[in-house]
Amino acid sequence: MKIIMLGAPGAGKGTQAKKIAEQYGIPHVSTGDIFRSNIKEGTELGRKAKEYIDQGALVPDGLTIGMLMDRIQNEDCKNGYVLDGFPRTIPQAESLKEALSERGQKIDFAIDVDVADENIINRMAGRRACISCGATYHLVYNPSKVPGICDVCGAELILRDDDKPETVKKRLSVYHDQTKPLIEYYGKTGVLVNVDGTQDLNKVFADIISILGA
Ligand code: AP5
Ligand code: MG
Numbered sequence: 575m576k577i578i579m580l581g582a583p584g585a586g587k588g589t590q591a592k593k594i595a596e597q598y599g600i601p602h603v604s605t606g607d608i609f610r611s612n613i614k615e616g617t618e619l620g621r622k623a624k625e626y627i628d629q630g631a632l633v634p635d636g637l638t639i640g641m642l643m644d645r646i647q648n649e650d651c652k653n654g655y656v657l658d659g660f661p662r663t664i665p666q667a668e669s670l671k672e673a674l675s676e677r678g679q680k681i682d683f684a685i686d687v688d689v690a691d692e693n694i695i696n697r698m699a700g701r702r703a704c705i706s707c708g709a710t711y712h713l714v715y716n717p718s719k720v721p722g723i724c725d726v727c728g729a730e731l732i733l734r735d736d737d738k739p740e741t742v743k744k745r746l747s748v749y750h751d752q753t754k755p756l757i758e759y760y761g762k763t764g765v766l767v768n769v770d771g772t773q774d775l776n777k778v779f780a781d782i783i784s785i786l787g788a
Contacts, residue, residue, distance in 0.1 A: 575598055575600060575653075575654040575682050575683070575786070576654045576655060576657075576674075576679065576680070576681050576682050576683075577591075577594060577600075577654070577655070577656040577657065577681070577682060577683045577684075577685060577786075578656075578657045578660075578661070578681055578683070578684040578685070578760070579591050579656065579657065579658045579659070579685055579687065580684055580685065580686040580687070580753075580756055580757060580760070580766075581686055581687035581688065581689065581771060582689060582691065582694055582746060582749045583694065583698070583742065583745040583746065583749060584689070584694045584697045584698045584701070584737075584742070585687040585688070585689040585694070585771045586687050586689065586771045586775060586778060587658045587659065587687055588604060588606075588607075588658050588659075588710055589710065589716070589775055590685070590687060590775070590778060590779060590782060591604065591656045591657075591658035593779050593782075594656045594779075594782060594786070595655075595656050597783065598654070598656075598786070599653075600651075600653060600654045600655050600656060601648075601650050601651060601655045601656070602655075602656050602658060603642070603645055603646065603651070603655050603656065603657050603658065603660070604658040604659050604708075605633075605638060605641070605642055605657075605658075605659040605660040605662075606627075606658070606659045607658075607708045608641060608642075608645065609623040609624075609627060609633060610708060611708070613627075614705075619637060619641065622637060623637065627736055628735055628736060628741075629741070629744065630736055630741040630742070630743075630744030630745040630748060631744070631748060632662055632663065632748055632752060635663055635665050635666055635669075638660070638662075638666065639665075639666055639669045642657075642660050642666075642670075643669070643673055646673075654682075661756060662752065662753045662756075663752050663753065663756075664755060664756065664759060667756055667759055667760075680765075681760075681763075681765055682765060683765055683767055683785070683786060684756075684760035684765050684766050684767070685767055685768075685769060685782060685785070686757055686766060686767070686768045686769070687769055687771035687778065688768055688769065688770055688771050688772075689771040689772055690772070691746055693772060694742065694746060695739055695742050695743070697712065697715075698737040698739075698742045699733075699737065699739065700712045700713040700714055700715070701733070701734070701737055702718070702722075702731035702732065702733060703731065703732060703733075703734050703737075704724035704726065704727065704729050704730075704731055705729055705730050705731075705732050706724065706727050706729030706730075707724060707726050707727045707729065709724050709725070709726045709727070711724075711725075711731060715775065716775060718731060767785050769781045769782055769785070
């Protein structure tokens with residue numbers, strides 16, 4: 575099964591993508607996580623990506639598309655994957671479509687996790703991310719067992735630099751300009767499904783499972 579997660583920054587794409595990946599035994603592929611791990615390791619790609627991410631802008635397609643295409647050619651992706659944060663522009667969607675059709679493949683579902691802008695800023699301010707493994711929590715809606723410590727690996731939890739309110743506003747405006755048109759794009763191809771992302775995160779997941787099939 576090949577799945578794309580759509581939705582604004584903070585809509586819960588990553589939260590749901592991890593649950594889907596676990597449920598169906600397919601990898602969770604997040605371009606944001608790949609960039610953050612490159613930044614942490616100090617690679618050339620990470621250095622370039624950081625300039626854009628810190629400002630709430632998109633990393634240019636020229637850096638992003640090749641990186642994602644390499645990732646989905648890995649052996650672990652042969653039975654499908656859940657893409658979180660890609661595509662984010664029409665050219666990214668077109669490149670993905672071409673690469674898949676060359677292999678006689680296609681996307682099965684594009685899941686739009688719908689959350690209004692008013693809810694997003696509040697959510698982001700409460701998000702905490704693990705500096706080591708990238709697991710995410712929320713101070714109120716999804717707290718770690720020990721405050722400030724990752725349940726998965728025991729490392730410290732931080733507020734991401736790009737989750738500060740000013741940068742979140744910029745990310746939302748970039749989302750509306752460049753990424754939201756993908757909802758119409760995938761609507762036309764008949765793979766788009768919508769879920770109400772303002773519900774409790776377990777209810778959002780139950781809705782997704784009822785669409786994808788158990
Ligand atoms: P990325 O890491 O993908 O960030 P994003 O899309 O802005 O999305 P987030 O990770 O912030 O939100 P999310 O929807 O995953 O929400 P989450 O589940 O964490 O990208 C970062 C940057 O990298 C981009 O700005 C860009 O610069 C660059 N980049 C990445 N991909 C790119 C691409 N393809 N092209 C170009 N540039 C790219 O949830 C948010 C919070 O809410 C959490 O605290 C969570 O616990 C909580 N929460 C989740 N669900 C619920 C719920 N139902 N109720 C209450 N709280 C909830
Ligand atoms: Mg995410």
